[in-house]
Amino acid sequence: MVYRVHPSERVPHRVDRDRFLQLLCEHVGSDGLLFDAEDLRPYECDGLSAYRELPWIVALPETIEQVQAVLRVCREHGVPVVARGAGTGLSGGALPVANGVLLSLAKFNRIVEIDRANRTARVQPGVRNLAISEAAAPYGLYYAPDPSSQIACTIGGNVAENSGGVHCLKYGLTVHNVLEVRIVTMDGELLTLGGSGYDGPGYDLLALITGSEGLLGVIVEITVKLLPIPPCAQVLLAAFGSVEAAGEAVTAIIGAGLVPAGLEMMDNITIRAVEDFAHAGYPIDAAAIVLCEFDGIAEQVESDLLKARDIFRTQGATEVRQSTGEAERKRFWAGRKAAFPAAGRISPDYYCMDGTIPRKRLPEVLRRIAELSAQYGLAVGNVFHAGDGNLHPLILYDANKPGELERVEELGGKILEVCVEVGGTITGEHGVGVEKINQMCVQFGAAELAQFHAVKRAFDPAGLLNPGKAIPTLHRCAEFGAMHVHGGQMAHPELERF
Amino acid sequence: MNADLSESLRQAVLDAGNAGTPLMIAGSGSKAFYGRKATGSLLETAGHSGILSYEPTELVITARCGTRLSAIESVLAERGQILPFEPPHFGQNATLGGTLACGFSGPRRPFAGSARDCMLGCRFLNGEGEMLSFGGEVMKNVAGFDVSRLMVGAMGTLGVILEASLKVAPKPERELTVCFERSVEQALSAMNRWCSEPWPLSGLAYDGTRIFARLSGSERAVDAVYRKFGGEVLEKGDAFWEDLREQRHEFFRADGNLWRISLAPATPVLDVPGDWFYDWGGALRWLKTDAPAEAVFRAAEAAGGHAALFRGDSGDGQMFQPLNERLKSLHANLKRAFDPKGLFNPGRLYEDL
Numbered sequence: 001m002v003y004r005v006h007p008s009e010r011v012p013h014r015v016d017r018d019r020f021l022q023l024l025c026e027h028v029g030s031d032g033l034l035f036d037a038e039d040l041r042p043y044e045c046d047g048l049s050a051y052r053e054l055p056w057i058v059a060l061p062e063t064i065e066q067v068q069a070v071l072r073v074c075r076e077h078g079v080p081v082v083a084r085g086a087g088t089g090l091s092g093g094a095l096p097v098a099n100g101v102l103l104s105l106a107k108f109n110r111i112v113e114i115d116r117a118n119r120t121a122r123v124q125p126g127v128r129n130l131a132i133s134e135a136a137a138p139y140g141l142y143y144a145p146d147p148s149s150q151i152a153c154t155i156g157g158n159v160a161e162n163s164g165g166v167h168c169l170k171y172g173l174t175v176h177n178v179l180e181v182r183i184v185t186m187d188g189e190l191l192t193l194g195g196s197g198y199d200g201p202g203y204d205l206l207a208l209i210t211g212s213e214g215l216l217g218v219i220v221e222i223t224v225k226l227l228p229i230p231p232c233a234q235v236l237l238a239a240f241g242s243v244e245a246a247g248e249a250v251t252a253i254i255g256a257g258l259v260p261a262g263l264e265m266m267d268n269i270t271i272r273a274v275e276d277f278a279h280a281g282y283p284i285d286a287a288a289i290v291l292c293e294f295d296g297i298a299e300q301v302e303s304d305l306l307k308a309r310d311i312f313r314t315q316g317a318t319e320v321r322q323s324t325g326e327a328e329r330k331r332f333w334a335g336r337k338a339a340f341p342a343a344g345r346i347s348p349d350y351y352c353m354d355g356t357i358p359r360k361r362l363p364e365v366l367r368r369i370a371e372l373s374a375q376y377g378l379a380v381g382n383v384f385h386a387g388d389g390n391l392h393p394l395i396l397y398d399a400n401k402p403g404e405l406e407r408v409e410e411l412g413g414k415i416l417e418v419c420v421e422v423g424g425t426i427t428g429e430h431g432v433g434v435e436k437i438n439q440m441c442v443q444f445g446a447a448e449l450a451q452f453h454a455v456k457r458a459f460d461p462a463g464l465l466n467p468g469k470a471i472p473t474l475h476r477c478a479e480f481g482a483m484h485v486h487g488g489q490m491a492h493p494e495l496e497r498f
Numbered sequence: 499m500n501a502d503l504s505e506s507l508r509q510a511v512l513d514a515g516n517a518g519t520p521l522m523i524a525g526s527g528s529k530a531f532y533g534r535k536a537t538g539s540l541l542e543t544a545g546h547s548g549i550l551s552y553e554p555t556e557l558v559i560t561a562r563c564g565t566r567l568s569a570i571e572s573v574l575a576e577r578g579q580i581l582p583f584e585p586p587h588f589g590q591n592a593t594l595g596g597t598l599a600c601g602f603s604g605p606r607r608p609f610a611g612s613a614r615d616c617m618l619g620c621r622f623l624n625g626e627g628e629m630l631s632f633g634g635e636v637m638k639n640v641a642g643f644d645v646s647r648l649m650v651g652a653m654g655t656l657g658v659i660l661e662a663s664l665k666v667a668p669k670p671e672r673e674l675t676v677c678f679e680r681s682v683e684q685a686l687s688a689m690n691r692w693c694s695e696p697w698p699l700s701g702l703a704y705d706g707t708r709i710f711a712r713l714s715g716s717e718r719a720v721d722a723v724y725r726k727f728g729g730e731v732l733e734k735g736d737a738f739w740e741d742l743r744e745q746r747h748e749f750f751r752a753d754g755n756l757w758r759i760s761l762a763p764a765t766p767v768l769d770v771p772g773d774w775f776y777d778w779g780g781a782l783r784w785l786k787t788d789a790p791a792e793a794v795f796r797a798a799e800a801a802g803g804h805a806a807l808f809r810g811d812s813g814d815g816q817m818f819q820p821l822n823e824r825l826k827s828l829h830a831n832l833k834r835a836f837d838p839k840g841l842f843n844p845g846r847l848y849e850d851l
Contacts, residue, residue, distance in 0.1 A: 203832060204648055205825075207647035228694055297696060425638075429640060443642075451630055459828070459831070
C-alpha cells in the first residue's frame with residue numbers, strides 16, 4: 001500500500017500500558033476504557049478500510065471534564081491521541097496510531113438544545129448529522145450540509161473534516177453553517193470559538209478549527225445554524241451525447257445567474273451501473289446526465305426551472321425531464337445516491353477519489369482520467385458535484401488480485417495531481433488524512449507546509465494530536481518528491497534527500 | 499492602475515525584519531478609524547492592484563489587495579454579479595485588502611454569507627517575508643488548515659494580504675424593500691419569526707421605528723411573496739441599504755461612541771443606555787452611547803456575544819471585546835506562528851498582538 005507511517009511522524013514514548021491504563025482509569029473509570037485486542041478491533045480503521053492499525057488504548061469519556069483529564073494525562077506522558085466520531089471518514093483521518101489513545105466521542109450523543117427563536121442547535125460531537133435535521137423538523141428547520149454518509153456520520157467529524165454534500169453551491173460547507181464550537185486543547189484547556197451571533201471576537205479560530213482534521217483540538221460541543229425547510233423542490237434530469245456538452249450546459253446554468261440547490265453530473269459508466277442497481281429511469285445511452293435541482297418558494301422554483309429547461313435544450317440536451325412530484329424527485333436522486341453501492345455491484349471493490357477542479361476544465365480532466373484509466377487497465381466512473389467542481393472518480397478494482405490496490409492508489413494519486421495541475425485541489429470534502437498526505441507535497445511548497453506546522457505548534461506544541469495526518473512533514477515530502485518529478489523540476493529542491 | 503508590487507512589498511517586510519521596525523499596513527486608509535492605533539512605519543499596499551482573473555461562470559474573482567472595491571464591483575456588475583457579503587466601503591478608494599483584513603460584511607450577510615465565508619484563497623506575506631499561498635479558486639477545498647479564512651478580520655496582524663480569490667454570486671433579478679412600523683420587542687420577534695420561515699429575504703433591519711425587509715428573487719417570485727408578506731413599499735429601497743451599509747443613514751450622523759455588538763439575533767433588548775439600530779435581523783446591533791466600555795463589553799458578553807468600539811474613543815484604548823486568558827495566549831501563539839518578530843500592525847487588534 002502506498003501510505004506508510006513516516007519515521008518523522010512517529011511520536012515515541014516508553015510509557016507502560018498497564019500503568020497508563022491505571023492513570024486513565026482514575027478519570028474515566030474502567031467502563032470508559034478498552035484494551036483487549038478483540039475490543040480494540042472495531043476501532044482499527046475508519047471508512048478508508050484499506051488501512052488498519054490497532055490502537056494502544058481506546059478511551060470513551062462521557063463528560064467534557066473527562067476529555068480534559070484524558071488529554072492532560074496524555075500530554076503529561078507524551079502519548080499521542082486520535083479523536084474519532086462515527087469513523088465514516090474516507091481519508092483515514094481517524095486511523096489509530098499504534099502507541100496512542102483512540103479517543104472516541106461516541107458517548108457525546110446528546111442534542112443539548114434546539115433554540116427555535118435563534119434557529120440554532122447546540123449538540124454534542126457524537127450526534128449524527130441527520131439526527132439534527134430530524135430534531136429540528138418539528139420547527140420547520142433543518143441543518144443544511146448533507147454529506148452522503150449523513151445517516152451515520154457525526155457532527156464532530158463533520159466539523160473536523162469541513163464536510164460538504166450535494167447542496168454546497170447554494171448552502172455552503174460545514175464552515176458556513178457552524179456558529180460556535182467548544183474545543184479541548186492538548187493541555188486540557190476548554191475554549192469557546194465563534195459566538196452566539198454570526199461572528200466572534202479576535203481571530204477567526206472557528207474557521208481555522210473547521211477542517212483541521214483533529215490536529216488542533218478535540219471538539220466537544222457544536223452550535224450549528226438551522227435553516228427553514230424549503231417549501232418546494234423540483235429536479236431536472238438532462239441527458240447529453242457528450243461529456244463536453246454536459247459540462248457546457250452546467251456552465252451555462254451558472255452563467256445565467258441560476259443557483260441550483262444541487263447540480264450533479266454522472267458519466268456513462270456510472271449511469272449504467274446505477275440504472276442496473278437502482279432503476280432510477282436514467283437514459284443508459286447518454287454519455288452524461290445532469291441533475292439540476294431548485295428549491296425555495298414555489299414561484300421562484302418555477303421560474304428557475306423554466307430558465308434551466310431552456311438552457312439545457314439550447315445546449316443540445318438529448319432529453320430533459322422534470323420531476324412531477326416528490327416521489328419522482330426522490331427517484332431521480334435515488335440513482336445519484338446509489339452511485340457508490342452500484343459501483344460496488346459491478347466490481348468487487350471500488351475506490352472513491354475526491355478532488356476539486358475549476359468547472360471549465362472538466363472535459364480536459366475527464367479525458368486525462370480516461371487516458372490514465374486505459375494506461376492502468378482499471379475502469380473509472382465519474383460522479384461530479386458539477387455546481388462546485390468537486391469530482392469523485394470511482395476506480396473499479398479487485399482487492400484479491402495481488403498488487404491491484406497499490407496500482408489503484410497510484411492511479412488515484414495521478415488523478416489528484418491532474419486536479420492540482422489544472423488549478424484545483426487534492427481534496428474537496430473527504431480530507432487529507434493519511435490517504436492524500438503525499439499529494440499535499442504536490443499541492444503545497446515547503447514554506448506553506450512549514451506555516452501549517454507553525455499553526456499546529458500554536459495549538460499543540462508537542463505534536464500529540466493526530467500525528468502523521470493531514471500535514472506531511474518536510475522529510476516525508478523530500479522522500480515522496482524524490483519519486484515524483486514534475487516537469488523536470490523536483491519538488492522541494494531545498495531539502496536534503498535521504 | 500494595474501501593478502504587481504509584491505516583490506517590493508516583500509522586500510519592505512524583509513527590511514523591516516532586519517531593522518526590527520514594525521509596519522503599519524494601509525491601503526487607501528478608508529478604515530483607519532477602525533481598531534486600535536497601530537505603531538510602525540507605513541507599508542502602503544494600494545499600489546499593488548489589479549484584477550487577476552474573473553470567471554463569471556466559475557463564480558470566482560481574484561484580485562490584488564490594492565484593487566479598489568468599487569472597481570471589483572463594477573466589473574462584477576457588467577456580468578450581473580455581486581460580492582455576496584455586500585461589503586461596506588467607508589470611502590471611495592476602499593481596497594479589497596483592507597475590507598478583508600477588517601472582515602467587514604454588509605446587510606446581506608445573514609442571508610448570503612460573510613467576507614470570510616466568501617474567501618476561497620489568498621496569497622500573503624508572513625513576517626519572515628515569505629510569499630505563501632493557501633486555498634485557491636475553487637469552492638470546495640479542504641487541503642490543509644483554512645489559513646485564508648483566518649486572515650479575514652485579523653486586522654493585518656498575521657500577514658500582508660497580497661491577493662485574494664472570492665466567491666461571487668448572481669445579482670438577484672429583482673429586489674423589493676418593504677417596511678412595517680413596530681415597537682422594538684415586536685420587531686425582534688417578527689424579524690426572527692420571518693427568518694425561521696422560508697421567505698426569500700436578503701436584508702432585515704430595524705431603525706427604532708420601522709422594520710425594513712428586503713425581498714430578493716425572480717420578478718415573479720418577488721411579486722408573489724410581496725402579496726403574502728405585505729408591508730409598505732419603500733420607493734428607494736436600494737438607497738436605504740446602501741446608506742445603512744456605508745453608515746450614511748441618519749442614525750450614524752452623530753459624534754460620540756458607536757459600538758458594534760454581535761450576538762444571537764433573538765436576544766432581548768440589552769440593558770445599556772443609548773440609541774440602538776438593529777441589522778442582520780437583530781444579530782448585529784449598533785449602539786450610540788456614553789456608557790463606559792466596560793459596561794458595553796459586559797452586556798455583550800453576558801448575552802453570549804461580543805462588542806467592538808466601531809468609532810470613537812473608549813478612554814483606555816480598549817476597542818475589542820477582551821479575550822479570556824486562554825484565548826489570549828492562543829492568539830499570542832498564532833501571532834508568533836505567522837509573525838514571530840511582531841512586525842505587522844502591532845497593537846491594532848489587541849494591545850499585545
